[in-house]
Amino acid sequence: MAETINMPKLGFDMAEGTLIRWVKQVGETIHKGDVLAEIETDKATVEVESPASGVVLQLIVSQGDVVPVNAPIAVVGQAGEEVSVQSSVSSDQLSVTSDQLSVSSVQKADAALPPAGTAPTPPARGSGAQAVSSPEAGGVKASPLAKKIARDNNVNLAALQGTGPGGRVVKKDVEAALVSVQSSVISDQSAVIGSQFAQPSYQVAVAAEDKVVPTTKLRQAIGRRLVESKQTVPHFYVTHEYKMDMLLEMRKQFNAYLPEDEKISVNDFIVKAAALTLRQFPNLNATIKGNEVIQFGHVNVGVAVTVPGGLMTVVVKDADQKMLRQISAEVKAMAARAREGKVKPDDVDGSTFSTSNLGMYDVEDFIAIINPPEAAILAISSAREVPVAEDGQVKIGWRMKATISVDHRVSDGAEAAQFMQKLAEFLENPVMMLV
Amino acid sequence: MAKITMREAISQALMEEMDRDPNVFIMGEEVGVWGGSYAVTKGFYDKYGPDRVKDTPIAENAIVGGAIGAAMVGLRPVAEIMTINFAFVAMDYIVNQAAKLHYMFGGQFTLPMVIRTVGGGGRQLGATHSQTPDAVFAHFPGLKVVSPGTPADAKGLLKSAIRSNDPIFFIEHATMYQVRGEVPEGDHLVPIGKSKVQREGRDLTIVTYCKGLELSMKAADELAKEGIEAEIVDLRTLRPLDMEPVLESFKKTNRAVVVEEGWKSYGVGSEVVSRIYEEAFDYVDAPIVRVAQKEVPLPYNRTLEQAALPQVPDIVAAAKEVLK
Numbered sequence: 230m231a232e233t234i235n236m237p238k239l240g241f242d243m244a245e246g247t248l249i250r251w252v253k254q255v256g257e258t259i260h261k262g263d264v265l266a267e268i269e270t271d272k273a274t275v276e277v278e279s280p281a282s283g284v285v286l287q288l289i290v291s292q293g294d295v296v297p298v299n300a301p302i303a304v305v306g307q308a309g310e311e312v313s314v315q316s317s318v319s320s321d322q323l324s325v326t327s328d329q330l331s332v333s334s335v336q337k338a339d340a341a342l343p344p345a346g347t348a349p350t351p352p353a354r355g356s357g358a359q360a361v362s363s364p365e366a367g368g369v370k371a372s373p374l375a376k377k378i379a380r381d382n383n384v385n386l387a388a389l390q391g392t393g394p395g396g397r398v399v400k401k402d403v404e405a406a407l408v409s410v411q412s413s414v415i416s417d418q419s420a421v422i423g424s425q426f427a428q429p430s431y432q433v434a435v436a437a438e439d440k441v442v443p444t445t446k447l448r449q450a451i452g453r454r455l456v457e458s459k460q461t462v463p464h465f466y467v468t469h470e471y472k473m474d475m476l477l478e479m480r481k482q483f484n485a486y487l488p489e490d491e492k493i494s495v496n497d498f499i500v501k502a503a504a505l506t507l508r509q510f511p512n513l514n515a516t517i518k519g520n521e522v523i524q525f526g527h528v529n530v531g532v533a534v535t536v537p538g539g540l541m542t543v544v545v546k547d548a549d550q551k552m553l554r555q556i557s558a559e560v561k562a563m564a565a566r567a568r569e570g571k572v573k574p575d576d577v578d579g580s581t582f583s584t585s586n587l588g589m590y591d592v593e594d595f596i597a598i599i600n601p602p603e604a605a606i607l608a609i610s611s612a613r614e615v616p617v618a619e620d621g622q623v624k625i626g627w628r629m630k631a632t633i634s635v636d637h638r639v640s641d642g643a644e645a646a647q648f649m650q651k652l653a654e655f656l657e658n659p660v661m662m663l664v
Numbered sequence: 665m666a667k668i669t670m671r672e673a674i675s676q677a678l679m680e681e682m683d684r685d686p687n688v689f690i691m692g693e694e695v696g697v698w699g700g701s702y703a704v705t706k707g708f709y710d711k712y713g714p715d716r717v718k719d720t721p722i723a724e725n726a727i728v729g730g731a732i733g734a735a736m737v738g739l740r741p742v743a744e745i746m747t748i749n750f751a752f753v754a755m756d757y758i759v760n761q762a763a764k765l766h767y768m769f770g771g772q773f774t775l776p777m778v779i780r781t782v783g784g785g786g787r788q789l790g791a792t793h794s795q796t797p798d799a800v801f802a803h804f805p806g807l808k809v810v811s812p813g814t815p816a817d818a819k820g821l822l823k824s825a826i827r828s829n830d831p832i833f834f835i836e837h838a839t840m841y842q843v844r845g846e847v848p849e850g851d852h853l854v855p856i857g858k859s860k861v862q863r864e865g866r867d868l869t870i871v872t873y874c875k876g877l878e879l880s881m882k883a884a885d886e887l888a889k890e891g892i893e894a895e896i897v898d899l900r901t902l903r904p905l906d907m908e909p910v911l912e913s914f915k916k917t918n919r920a921v922v923v924e925e926g927w928k929s930y931g932v933g934s935e936v937v938s939r940i941y942e943e944a945f946d947y948v949d950a951p952i953v954r955v956a957q958k959e960v961p962l963p964y965n966r967t968l969e970q971a972a973l974p975q976v977p978d979i980v981a982a983a984k985e986v987l988k
Binding site for chain 1: 918945946947948949950988
């Protein structure tokens with residue numbers, strides 16, 4: 230009997246997914262467990278495995294379609310079977326009209342690692358009615374206990390091989406996945422996959438063998454999107470050096486009054502400064518869509534955070550309107566959640582401009598790849614004490630380099646350079662951030 | 665502690681309570697001169713006389729009805745229905761009067777009475793005399809239904825039942841009177857409405873009671889040989905049903921088998937499984953399996969009778985099924 234395959238639910242908050250690519254086409258033979266399609270949620274890209282063996286009879290949705298969770302996407306059965314399942318994604322929901330492209334919908338689709346180059350898509354809400362109901366909602370056969378453990382630990386059940394009767398995922402399968410470093414744990418950025426940043430061991434292996442390390446889904450998602458960003462977005466870069474003496478002094482003064490766990494970081498100042506600067510440069514707080522640039526009404530600054538298995542961007546909403554302490558507290562809380570794999574959807578949703586800071590690693594300068602569909606990203610290096618020429622004299626001063634990467638379709642070097650200059654006004658006169 | 669039979673344990677409980685409280689008396693078919701169909705009241709007639717150990721006509725409705733009347737005026741009758749199969753004759757008195765009288769009279773009357781009866785198959789008594797319809801009686805609010813699986817619990821629960829001011833339907837098992845077990849001497853009371861873990865284990869939970877306990881303990885021994893540790897929760901009281909030890913155990917093992925001698929449909933197992941799904945859904949790691957009697961009138965033929973009743977290998981197989 231033909232089996233309908235539905236859009237799986239890969240996280241408690243997932244409402245829809247984008248069908249990126251059909252791996253199998255109509256008429257092709259498919260075995261249970263074979264990859265049928267790749268879908269993309271607002272968090273990651275995931276492979277959909279076929280729950281049944283047979284022949285692909287129907288592909289109900291097209292590549293690029295945004296499909297509500299549990300809506301049918303394909304039918305697998307025996308060759309010659311007659312099937313016709315109606316797509317629940319009607320064409321009018323897919324046509325993007327300019328008035329649908331409100332700022333909020335763009336922000337919605339724009340998560341920490343949003344689909345590179347994919348257009349912001351209005352949520353296909355109200356189309357949740359299932360044309361065909363599946364006995365396994367979400368397409369994953371798992372025991373209630375396995376589902377609960379998976380939910381609590383952000384494990385993607387669809388990626389697990391069940392050892393229970395009929396391939397049911399049971400407790401021990403999820404526990405094994407949690408233990409195993411290379412388990413196909415969720416492709417969500419919040420997944421705990423085992424740190425690639427473990428302390429190096431200084432025991433030198435005499436003849437180390439080549440090691441094959443499978444990439445995690447998170448790593449694959451990062452790779453896919455950034456390749457797409459780098460290949461389709463014409464980047465250009467502007468580097469500026471900032472005098473950090475006053476900012477560091479002010480930070481010292483602030484922190485003298487703040488408890489240990491509330492101390493303000495250099496990065497908190499930069500987030501605030503970037504947000505205030507972006508207010509004056511709406512073109513860099515934007516995205517491009519066809520022939521239109523959408524300048525966002527909100528300034529939501531993304532902050533890249535290292536997490537086990539990759540990185541994710543947490544978002545300070547309306548950073549231009551928040552106090553430094555508030556920004557600091559929010560980033561601390563969101564970063565902690567991100568590292569623990571407990572990130573909330575809201576933490577990673579809706580950034581309009583990103584920052585990446587390698588200051589803690591004694592970096593002189595680096596450049597970042599734009600986090601699509603944003604128009605720019607700011608790469609911040611270390612503040613270092615260096616000899617500087619000032620008024621014809623060599624002095625010692627604190628300097629920090631930052632490089633902005635900008636989408637040339639949106640903006641030009643002059644605007645980016647002015648942005649960097651304006652940013653200097655805040656960073657070099659930090660009192661301006663307080664008024 | 666003394667190892668005594670289930671029969672002796674029940675007999676002790678009755679005697680101790682009759683000695684303790686002159687309002688306690690026994691009535692039923694063959695309970696007096698004959699000493700009880702299962703010899704539980706042997707010697708009672710000589711000790712307490714015909715007023716406190718009353719032989720009755722073969723009229724179950726009269727036995728239960730008489731006990732209800734006696735309880736309403738302050739006595740504490742222990743009415744014996746020779747087998748649970750005959751309780752159907754007194755069904756109106758049991759479920760419509762005994763179970764509801766306190767409620768219907770707005771609490772003006774209490775009914776401190778015990779209906780002792782004997783259920784279960786396995787003695788080739790034929791389809792009408794071998795039933796285990798415990799769930800039928802446990803269906804009615806107002807009636808407490810108790811069914812012990814060990815001599816110690818039989819004694820402790822029966823003593824508590826006699827002291828209770830509620831009508832209690834006390835079900836013994838026809839094939840368990842010779843089962844021996846350690847029974848605390850003296851005033852040993854077991855609370856009604858409390859399930860108990862009778863054996864600890866980490867791999868699965870077997871929920872059962874009465875005859876099912878005996879079978880499950882043997883099954884657990886078999887399973888232990890293969891390294892499977894079954895935890896056994898004995899319900900002891902079917903109404904009010906104490907799910908707490910069951911849920912606690914299930915949350916530990918995540919897998920369960922429910923064993924009862926009655927039929928599977930609408931049975932005790934149905935209730936227990938539903939409650940687990942309702943109250944511990946997120947702990948379910950495999951479908952729960954019920955072991956129960958085949959859905960046929962119990963055959964007289966010994967081979968067929970044994971085939972229709974749940975057996976130790978059925979429980980072992982069910983345990984392995986849920987552990988798949």
